[in-house]
Amino acid sequence: MMTHQPEHLSDAHVARILHQFRQHAPLVHCMTNDVVQTFTANVLLALNASPAMVIDPEEAAQFSGFADALLINVGTLTQDRQLAMQAAVTAANQAGTPWTLDPVAVGALTLRSAFCQQLLSQKPAAIRGNASEILALAQQAAGGRGVDSLHQADAAVAAAQQLARDYHTLVIVTGEVDYATDGSRTLTISGGSPLMTRVVGTGCALSAVVAAFSSLPGDGLLNVACACRVMALAGKKAAAQAQGPGTFVAAFLDALWMLEVAA
Ligand SMILES: Nc1ncnc2c1ncn2[C@@H]1O[C@H](COP(=O)(O)OP(=O)(O)O)[C@@H](O)[C@H]1O
Numbered sequence: 207m208m209t210h211q212p213e214h215l216s217d218a219h220v221a222r223i224l225h226q227f228r229q230h231a232p233l234v235h236c237m238t239n240d241v242v243q244t245f246t247a248n249v250l251l252a253l254n255a256s257p258a259m260v261i262d263p264e265e266a267a268q269f270s271g272f273a274d275a276l277l278i279n280v281g282t283l284t285q286d287r288q289l290a291m292q293a294a295v296t297a298a299n300q301a302g303t304p305w306t307l308d309p310v311a312v313g314a315l316t317l318r319s320a321f322c323q324q325l326l327s328q329k330p331a332a333i334r335g336n337a338s339e340i341l342a343l344a345q346q347a348a349g350g351r352g353v354d355s356l357h358q359a360d361a362a363v364a365a366a367q368q369l370a371r372d373y374h375t376l377v378i379v380t381g382e383v384d385y386a387t388d389g390s391r392t393l394t395i396s397g398g399s400p401l402m403t404r405v406v407g408t409g410c411a412l413s414a415v416v417a418a419f420s421s422l423p424g425d426g427l428l429n430v431a432c433a434c435r436v437m438a439l440a441g442k443k444a445a446a447q448a449q450g451p452g453t454f455v456a457a458f459l460d461a462l463w464m465l466e467v468a469a
Pocket residue numbers: 335336337353354355380381382383384397398399400402403407408409410412434437438441
């Protein structure tokens with residue numbers, strides 16, 4: 207299959223889609239890991255979305271039926287959580303709720319690797335991971351160093367495109383530059399800061415934001431790429447003001463809240 211050269215995402219799209227996002231204020235069902243619950247909720251709130259962390263198997267199945275989007279993040283997966291996540295994905299698919307996978311630390315660990323492979327064929331609207339995670343999901347590498355990537359994002363672009371084609375989904379691979387692809391078209395997103403890797407949860411929160419943006423109407427690839435750009439713009443602005451990781455978190459939430467994108 208022909209893949210086009212990657213194109214840079216234009217901020218004219220980002221300005222329009224962010225405005226639409228704030229008006230739409232999506233309700234986002236987050237099934238995420240224990241480490242990033244509050245940060246993820248605060249990131250969504252700063253963008254005017256509504257997070258809710260519903261995890262009981264029966265409630266999760268109910269809630270994913272009427273939320274605007276569902277996030278499945280396997281960062282602190284357990285066998286019980288796997289059952290609840292599976293119930294939520296099944297209900298989401300029945301209701302037409304788009305769901306996004308964050309395959310945290312997929313590769314070396316058996317439970318999460320088998321579960322992520324099982325989820326691939328269940329129509330995720332989007333998958334967002336770092337380069338090592340996307341390579342491991344595509345079974346082209348063994349994974350990263352725990353939750354951190356051992357690879358640069360550009361090394362995982364071909365794997366991302368292949369996954370997108372094989373599973374008819376959107377794949378976002380992040381790093382210094384982010385790439386969003388539907389398997390044919392690929393958009394590059396720049397910005398951000400290395401400080402984003404020195405606080406926990408920026409990747410996980412981005413996946414929640416990707417899930418939220420995937421609920422918007424219009425061009426799905428542009429919508430999820432816009433999620434990346436919004437985080438990158440806020441990350442760059444916050445890093446310019448912060449003295450280190452502690453002040454970065456506060457500045458990052460403020461930057462998301464006040465973000466205005468020059469078209
Ligand atoms: N070196 C970097 N420079 C700028 N932004 C970065 C850099 N590394 C990661 N980011 C940004 O940090 C966020 C998390 O990405 P990443 O670290 O790849 O995910 P994860 O936290 O899941 O490993 C993304 O918004 C990404 O664009």
